[in-house]
Amino acid sequence: MNHIIRNATILTMNDRNEILEHSDVVVEGGIIARIGPGAGKAADNANIIDGSGKLLMPGLINGHCHVPMTLLRNYADDMDLQTWLFEHIFPVEDRMNGDDIYWGTLLGIMEMVSTGTTCFADMYDGMDSIASAVERSGIRAQLSRGQTSNDPGPDFSQDPAMKDSVDFIKKWNGAAEGRITAAMAPHAIYTCSPAYIRAIAEMAERLGVPIHVHLDETVREHEECLKTHGKTPAAHLYDLGLFDLDTIAAHCVCITGEDMVRLKEKDVSVIHCPASNLKLASGIAPIPEALSAGLNVCIGTDGASSNNNLNMWEDMYLASILHKGSRRDPKTITAADALRMATANGAKALGMPYVGSIREGNKADMILVDLGKPHLKPLHNLYSTLVYSAQGSDVSMTMVDGRILYQDGEFKTIDREKVYYHLEKVCERLFG
Numbered sequence: 201m202n203h204i205i206r207n208a209t210i211l212t213m214n215d216r217n218e219i220l221e222h223s224d225v226v227v228e229g230g231i232i233a234r235i236g237p238g239a240g241k242a243a244d245n246a247n248i249i250d251g252s253g254k255l256l257m258p259g260l261i262n263g264h265c266h267v268p269m270t271l272l273r274n275y276a277d278d279m280d281l282q283t284w285l286f287e288h289i290f291p292v293e294d295r296m297n298g299d300d301i302y303w304g305t306l307l308g309i310m311e312m313v314s315t316g317t318t319c320f321a322d323m324y325d326g327m328d329s330i331a332s333a334v335e336r337s338g339i340r341a342q343l344s345r346g347q348t349s350n351d352p353g354p355d356f357s358q359d360p361a362m363k364d365s366v367d368f369i370k371k372w373n374g375a376a377e378g379r380i381t382a383a384m385a386p387h388a389i390y391t392c393s394p395a396y397i398r399a400i401a402e403m404a405e406r407l408g409v410p411i412h413v414h415l416d417e418t419v420r421e422h423e424e425c426l427k428t429h430g431k432t433p434a435a436h437l438y439d440l441g442l443f444d445l446d447t448i449a450a451h452c453v454c455i456t457g458e459d460m461v462r463l464k465e466k467d468v469s470v471i472h473c474p475a476s477n478l479k480l481a482s483g484i485a486p487i488p489e490a491l492s493a494g495l496n497v498c499i500g501t502d503g504a505s506s507n508n509n510l511n512m513w514e515d516m517y518l519a520s521i522l523h524k525g526s527r528r529d530p531k532t533i534t535a536a537d538a539l540r541m542a543t544a545n546g547a548k549a550l551g552m553p554y555v556g557s558i559r560e561g562n563k564a565d566m567i568l569v570d571l572g573k574p575h576l577k578p579l580h581n582l583y584s585t586l587v588y589s590a591q592g593s594d595v596s597m598t599m600v601d602g603r604i605l606y607q608d609g610e611f612k613t614i615d616r617e618k619v620y621y622h623l624e625k626v627c628e629r630l631f632g
């Protein structure tokens with residue numbers, strides 16, 4: 201179906217940072233066909249959406265997530281990462297089956313589309329179930345099978361996770377009308393042997409897919425890597441050749457200035473996950489320095505059990521205010537910087553130049569924000585309003601590929617009651 205959004209304020213996030221007032225956006229065949237005042241007048245047979253009093257902007261791009269971890273939301277909190285992961289999270293994950301993952305994913309997608317996220321990058325297991333949920337829901341995603349092995353190698357031809365990952369990529373890369381892309385994901389340096397990381401890099405190169413990895417999330421990871429390999433985690437992965445592939449690196453809490461030079465040289469994108477890093481007490485990533493070093497920085501929520509939600513507005517807000525406070529510098533990471541990280545930078549990181557900005561010819565991944573709420577008035581500065589005042593619940597419409605997934609509290613592609621019913625059954629089984 202074609203759509204015309206009439207008379208909205210448009211935050212384009214294009215290279216010129218244009219903001220258009222009283223403008224229309226015409227969506228034809230899933231593509232943004234025309235933009236501008238009166239652009240929607242001539243089109244016929246289109247669904248007309250009144251954009252008066254609303255802001256139209258690119259959908260948010262969540263650069264790092266483990267979406268089925270919605271099932272573990274508020275299950276294990278207030279503990280350090282290693283205890284949280286190894287003693288609480290991994291044992292439940294070992295009990296999860298494909299059905300659990302499917303319903304947990306749909307729950308997470310409901311949360312994301314109702315708060316304006318149109319695309320997410322995910323690393324998990326049970327990828328067929330995640331991809332099926334993505335396909336059915338209409339959201340866009342870059343999906344990767346998280347791989348762990350401390351086998352010294354060098355032969356990983358019988359490695360089940362490697363086989364799983366390759367099968368997944370062959371089956372799903374480019375599926376769902378191109379909404380699903382696939383990546384390979386060595387989980388982290390502390391869960392993967394050097395030979396395993398090298399084997400994953402070689403396979404990813406052969407299959408032509410990018411890399412999604414956790415990088416230098418904690419002081420412990422950083423120090424153990426120095427002790428074991430005599431170099432930082434970023435230097436370790438650089439030397440193993442992983443960064444020769446298009447890579448998104450989540451967290452980067454402890455990266456050094458030299459690491460930033462390495463990451464910049466290889467064009468690695470940094471995924472900043474401020475809520476997760478704070479909640480797991482991992483620390484604060486050096487994002488102002490990363491931006492000064494010219495790195496492409498985007499924002500991720502991480503899984504819902506270390507955040508504890510998938511609401512990008514909170515992470516955008518934190519990304520902007522956190523560094524001001526810790527540096528005592530109110531000028532660092534402006535509201536516009538944070539918005540760019542959550543939109544255009546995310547698109548660049550995921551190799552999706554066709555989303556992340558409102559531009560003719562782009563895919564119609566966009567949202568409407570209701571500016572009529574009391575906490576959004578008066579409207580002095582749009583960027584400030586969105587980053588410092590807006591909430592995920594201010595999103596009134598979410599569209600992906602020209603299809604409305606969420607509008608005025610209603611999910612158009614997901615049966616909310618059915619998801620809640622299955623969620624209850626899943627939780628009885630997993631935690632009962």
Ligand SMILES: [Zn+2]
Pocket residue numbers: 264265266414450502503
């Ligand atoms: Zn993660």
